[in-house]
Amino acid sequence: MHENEQVAQVPVLIVGLDRNDPQFVYQMTELANLAEANGMQVVDQLTQKLERPVASTYFGKGKVEELKDAVAYHQVNMVVANDELSPSQIRNLETMTGATIMDRTALILDIFASRAQTRMAKLQVNMAQLQYQLPRLRTSLNIRLDQQTGGGGGGFTSRGAGETKLETNRRTIEHQIAMIKKEIVEIQSDEQIRRAHRTKQAIKNVALVGYTNAGKSTIMNQLVQRFGENESKTVFQADMLFATLETAVRKINLPDNQSFLLSDTVGFVSKLPHNLVAAFRATLAEAANADLLLQIVDYSDEHYPDMMATTAQTLKEIGVTDMPMITIYNKADLRPDTSYPDRDGDTLIVSAQDTASIDLLVDVVKQHVFDDLSEATVLIPFNQGEIVSDLNEQASILATEYTENGTQLRVSLTPLQVKRYAEFIVD
Incomplete structure (x- = not known):
């Protein structure tokens, strides 16, 4: 029975305006994927070439008639538009077609709401939903308010009560x-304290970024299982859009005692709603504060150049620019014409499931985040053994010797560690 419920998706039509955007065909494909991710089945699509949307109805008059006929023919109750629509466009299209109109923004917000798990993610999605609803109160909340107040029929008194209720609702x-913004700031403050603590410990931060469902969580789990402090601390991964909304941070301990923090961030999608980008700015702070970005690309998808363009645009929107980045073309195992692992400078071709690919990735990350290391000899008095412990945990120990004056170590240190342990450096 459960499987049958999964198959019984809501039938919908998807519609879009082609304004000579080279990414339009891909955006419509993506819209269909988003609809499917939200439990919908796309039965048909309608598109129209226009320089700009019609202010009142989005489509031109003839295309609206065609949409009305398609709604009747396919017997669907919902139409999903590729753009964010104005309240009047939604209201007019619903009146003219008899179907519920959902725009791209509302669709993505719905998906995010169903995926949010942590308090922070739920707050961020809730805030974006409320910001989306605010200018649409008359359109989207009118019926609901009538139901709440038991209103029925027209008349001046009823309409006045409705207006009052709308203002109250606003x-x-x-x-x-x-209130949500206030709570987000409080959580964000705690996150900033944790990041400051990590900075003080001189631990490098590497962040995974990229399109949704490109394989970021898979790569993170491979690294955690092999090098993590706790191999059970893997993150949720699935072949679905926006499987991960939370930013997970895991410590990766390499065999040479070097370690770094790896962050898995929320995936991107084209035309990501501005309210959602703003709401998730705190979540994406791990990327903004990283020492190195790993852009994960689904190399098996023919539209991967469009996905990379979207990633670049989204990073720009959240203020992440001019940051060192390695581009990782993942899922190469799904391309029979491609050999992997392979490297060309800061570009890798890999399969997240392949051990050699992960080894290559780790080597390239090390070259980037530990390129400022310098070797030094330190002499630690025996009564300060905690410093020896700290170095054993946070640095690569090349040699150890016990002398009459203390423990002498040959170590690789970061610039911050050189400053921290300057009084113990003997050469």
């Missing part, structure tokens, strides 16, 4: 947004 939503 103030309620604005208050909710303010």
Whole structure:
């Protein structure tokens, strides 16, 4: 029975305006994938070439008639648009077609709401939803408000009560947004304290970024299972859009005693709603504060150049620019014409499931994040053994010798560690 429920998806039509955007065909394919990720079945699509949307109806008059006929023919109750629509466009299209109109923004917000697990993610999605609803109160909440107040029929008294209820609802939503922002700031403050602590420990931070479902979580889990402090601390991974909304941070301990923190961030998608980008800015702070970015690309998808363009645009929107980045073309095992692992400078071709690919990735990461290491000899008095312990945990020990004056270590140190242990350096 459960399997049958999974198959019984909601039938929908998808529609879009082609404004000579070279990514339009891909965006419509992606819209279909997003709809499927939200439990919908796309039965048909309608598109129209226009320089700009019609202000009142999105489509031109003839295409709206065609959409109305398609709704009746396919017997669907919902239409999903590729753009964010205005309240009047939604209202007019619903009146003219008899179907519920959902725009791309509402669709993505729905998906994010169903995926959010942590308190932070739920707050971020909730805030974006409320910000989306605010200018659409008359359109999307009118019926709901009538139901809540038991209203029925028209008349001046009923309409006045509705207006009052709408204003009350507007103030309620604005208050909710303010409260959510306050709680996000509090959580963000805790995250900043944790990041400051990690910076003080001189631990490098590497962040995975890229398109949704490119394999970021898979690569993270491979590294955690082989080099993590706790191999059970893997993150959720699945062949689905936006499987991960939370930023997970794991410590990776390499065999040579070098270690770094690896962050898995929320995946990107084209035309990601601005409210959502703003809401998730705190979550994406791990990328903004990283020493190195690993851009994961689904090399098996023919649209991967479009996905890379989207990633670049989203990083720019959250203020991540001019940061060292390795581009990793993943899922090479799904391309019979490609050999892997392979490297060309800071570009890798890999399969996350392949051990040799992970080894190559680790080698390239090490070359980047530990390129500022310098060798030094330190002499630690016996009564300061905790420093020896710290170095054993945080640095690569090349040689150890016990002298009459203390423990002498030959170590590789970061610039911050050189400053921290300067008084013990003997050469």
